[in-house]
Amino acid sequence: MTFAPKKFAPKNLARAARAGALLTAVALLPATTAGFAQVESRASGEFATLFAVVDRVKAVYVREVDDETLVNGAIKGMLAELDPHSAYIYGDGYERLTTMIDGNYQGLGIQVQGEDGAVKVVSPFKGSPADKAGLKAGDYITHIDGKLIVGLELDEAISQMRGPAGTAITLTVVRAGRDAPLEITVTRGVIELEPVTWELKDGNIGYISVNEFSRDVGRDVAQGLADLRKQAGGTLNGLVLDLRRNPGGSLDEAVALSDLFLDEGQIVSQRGRGRRDTIYYDSESVYPGDVADGVPIIVLIDAGSASASEIVAGALQDQKRALVMGERSFGKGSVQTLMPLTRNTALKLTTALYYTPSGRSVQEGGIEPDIRVPQLSDPDMAARAKFTFRESDLQRHIVNEQDLKDETLEIDNKADPRFTATPEELAEQGIEDFQLHYALQTLRRTSRTATARR
Numbered sequence: 437m438t439f440a441p442k443k444f445a446p447k448n449l450a451r452a453a454r455a456g457a458l459l460t461a462v463a464l465l466p467a468t469t470a471g472f473a474q475v476e477s478r479a480s481g482e483f484a485t486l487f488a489v490v491d492r493v494k495a496v497y498v499r500e501v502d503d504e505t506l507v508n509g510a511i512k513g514m515l516a517e518l519d520p521h522s523a524y525i526y527g528d529g530y531e532r533l534t535t536m537i538d539g540n541y542q543g544l545g546i547q548v549q550g551e552d553g554a555v556k557v558v559s560p561f562k563g564s565p566a567d568k569a570g571l572k573a574g575d576y577i578t579h580i581d582g583k584l585i586v587g588l589e590l591d592e593a594i595s596q597m598r599g600p601a602g603t604a605i606t607l608t609v610v611r612a613g614r615d616a617p618l619e620i621t622v623t624r625g626v627i628e629l630e631p632v633t634w635e636l637k638d639g640n641i642g643y644i645s646v647n648e649f650s651r652d653v654g655r656d657v658a659q660g661l662a663d664l665r666k667q668a669g670g671t672l673n674g675l676v677l678d679l680r681r682n683p684g685g686s687l688d689e690a691v692a693l694s695d696l697f698l699d700e701g702q703i704v705s706q707r708g709r710g711r712r713d714t715i716y717y718d719s720e721s722v723y724p725g726d727v728a729d730g731v732p733i734i735v736l737i738d739a740g741s742a743s744a745s746e747i748v749a750g751a752l753q754d755q756k757r758a759l760v761m762g763e764r765s766f767g768k769g770s771v772q773t774l775m776p777l778t779r780n781t782a783l784k785l786t787t788a789l790y791y792t793p794s795g796r797s798v799q800e801g802g803i804e805p806d807i808r809v810p811q812l813s814d815p816d817m818a819a820r821a822k823f824t825f826r827e828s829d830l831q832r833h834i835v836n837e838q839d840l841k842d843e844t845l846e847i848d849n850k851a852d853p854r855f856t857a858t859p860e861e862l863a864e865q866g867i868e869d870f871q872l873h874y875a876l877q878t879l880r881r882t883s884r885t886a887t888a889r890r
Contacts, residue, residue, distance in 0.1 A: 486510065490506055490510075508526060511524040512524050515783075515785075516832070517832065518832070519770065519786050519832055520549075520830040520832060520833055521768075522784060522785050522786050524781070524782075524783060525782045526782075527780070542598065542599065542600055542601045542624055542627065543565075543597060543598045543624055543625075544564065544565050544571075544622050545563075545564020545565055545567065545627045546558075546566040547559050547561070548590070548593075548594065549825070549830070551829075551831075552831075554576050554578070554586050555577040555585060556575070556576055556577075557573055557575040557576075557577065558683065558825065559573050559681045559683055559740040560573070560681070561648070561681075562681060565624060569621065569622040571620060573739065573825065574611070574612060574824060575609045575610070576609065577608070578608050578609070578617065580593070580596050580597060580605060580607060580608075582606070583596075598624075599624050601625050601626045602623065602624065603623070603624050604621055604622065605621070605623075605624060606619055606620070606622075607619075611816065613816045613818070614816070631646065631647055631650045631653050632646055632657055633660075634663065636664050636667045637676075638880075639673055639876075639879070639880045640668040640669075640671060640672055640674075640883075641672070641879050641880065641883075642664035642665075642672050642731075643676045643678065644657055644661065644664070644678065645678040646677065646678065646682055646693070646745075648685045649684055649685025649743075649744040650685050650689070652689070653685070653692070654691075654693045654695070654696060654722060654723075657693055661675070661727060661728060673731070673732075673883035674731060674734070674880070675728060675731050675732070675734070675879075676733075676734050676736060676879065677735045677736070677748075677752075677758070679745040679748060679749060680736050680737060680738040680741055680871070681740035682744075683740065684742045684743025684744040684768065685743070685744050686744065687706070687717075687747070687771070687790075689744065690703075690748050691703050691717045691722070691747070692722045693748050694751040694752060695719045695720065696726075697726055697728050697757050697758070698719035698720075698751070698752075699719065699725055699726050700718075700720060701718065702719075702751075702793040703717045703718060703793065704717050704747045704750070704751060704791065704793070705790065705791045706771055706788045706791075707788055707789055707790070707791060708788035713788055726757075732879055732883075733752065733757065733759070734758060734759050734761050734878060735753070735759070735760045736875055737760060737761075737762045737763065737765045737803060737805060738811070738871075739763055739765065739825065741765040741766060742765065742766035742767075742827075743766075743768045746765050746768065746769065747790060749765065749803045750792035750803050753803065753806065754794045754796070755793060759807065760803060760805045761805050761806065761808075761809050761871070761874070762805050762871050763805065763811075764801075764805065764808075765802035766802055766826050766827055767798055767799060767800045767801055767802035767826050769791075769827075770786045770788070770789055770790075770799060770834055771786065771788040771790055772784050772785065772787070786834070799827070799836045800827055800834070800835060800836040809855070809871050809874050809875075810871075811869075811871050812855055812858070812870040813859055813867060814859065815859040857870070
């Protein structure tokens with residue numbers, strides 16, 4: 437759920453976002469002033485305390501500790517105090533980041549987040565082995581092949597889930613609404629995610645799914661739109677842009693995708709500490725005009741739609757170009773910049789917040805859909821809704837300074853009386869994805885109404 441501004445490389449840090457919890461046990465030892473006196477010449481104030489602690493650990497800890505371990509731990513702890521998305525990337529974590537950026541690695545295909553020592557599934561990538569096996573956002577993974585992983589460093593837990601394609605792994609999962617843990621077996625695969633897929637639906641309604649904002653997503657959506665129009669005989673009656681379970685990615689690609697459907701106006705602004713850190717992104721910077729020629733658009737979002745997904749949904753919503761439908765989005769409105777330090781270390785630091793054209797910050801509160809449509813086809817929907825995982829649930833998340841009201845954060849837990857069908861009833865009708873079904877039906881009704889008026 438991370439993206440980098442154009443001037444920083446590499447892009448597409450979405451899958452590298454992580455948070456850690458530092459649990460510390462302290463034993464009181466006899467102290468002397470010698471250590472503190474020795475470091476006064478090297479630093480002053482709080483940094484003197486830091487050096488003194490390093491000296492004491494190296495001198496009296498029960499086992500020898502090398503400088504690299506202490507430095508890495510100090511940096512990780514320092515960044516963990518800032519926000520959930522700033523991180524120090526090194527060693528195996530740096531290698532995993534580079535493979536994720538390439539978009540080709542072997543594993544399960546899930547995005548996870550550390551939460552108080554537990555591994556929580558933020559989102560399984562669409563079409564990945566984890567998705568096909570039935571893992572869902574909000575699941576807690578407690579065991580891998582029967583081995584407890586609660587309390588491990590997130591990087592270590594992730595490394596245990598990785599493995600050669602074709603090998604199987606059994607995950608023990610705690611899921612809201614289920615009385616007992618689930619045992620889910622996943623066969624690892626080569627994760628080559630298709631960022632953009634499309635399909636022509638009945639009634640000449642186009643459907644485009646964007647799974648992540650990696651390189652050339654804007655171009656791929658434009659290609660998909662052209663192909664759909666060709667399949668429809670030159671005329672599309674509507675378009676569904678599916679951003680559900682899309683954790684984000686490149687800011688540039690979010691701007692490019694939004695620009696496809698806008699004639700003019702602002703797409704997003706990025707605001708840092710000073711005026712010089714404020715950047716405005718306007719339409720027609722990449723694609724002139726609306727390439728969809730005014731075709732009605734519905735954007736689907738859910739709690740897994742984050743970062744770049746929220747930029748697109750917010751821009752098209754504010755500019756009255758699309759109807760946003762589904763569930764409130766994740767609420768990650770911060771910008772992370774990747775700053776390489778050495779050949780195999782980097783600093784991922786939160787440097788700004790982004791705002792929609794109307795001046796809304798989606799940080800913490802997310803994008804509220806114009807029409808809230810629950811996923812009625814999910815048998816666990818009601819139970820999982822009570823434990824939906826969003827930015828506001830992360831420890832030390834950046835608080836929205838726009839006086840966000842608590843009731844806004846809780847609105848998704850309120851049932852809508854218009855939607856009463858059960859998963860079983862929908863299954864009998866052949867409806868596997870109610871949110872998509874509702875969006876398509878809405879566009880078909882709109883198309884019929886427009887035809888009747890003509």
